[in-house]
Amino acid sequence: MGPRDFTPAEQIWFKAEYQDRTNDPPTAYFLLGEARRQLLVWREKGARDLDYDYCLGVLAARLSVLARALGDISAADRYLEEAQYYLNAVGVSAGLPVTNYSPETIEQMVRYRDAFLDSKP
Secondary structure (H helix, E strand, O other): OOOOOOOHHHHHHHHHHHHHHHHHHHHHHHHHEEEEEEHHHHHHHHOOOOHHHHHHHHHHHHHHHHHHHOOOOOHHHHHHHHHHHHHHHHHHHOOOOOOOOHHHHHHHHHHHHHHHHOOOO
């Protein structure tokens, strides 16, 4: 059996991960916001083809870091809260306690994820 095709949600997720690292910050911010909106629609419709909490948590973390870099502290704080919500949902489902992610922790998490993704062939 050969590899399966990616679902539309997976395609958006993979594309968003790539777009954040390969575009200038304003463009990446816009594109990630569009990906987030689409994933939220599918999640609300009950789609189960993706770990939506994890993906939305990572997208919100990336958006928080970008918003802060672009000087929009209000949006950065809103996305930070969203990242906390989704990432804590993932953690709680794995039996972990709720964590209060700081902006520095979120930024470090994004940097580590980028380093991991950039190390892949």
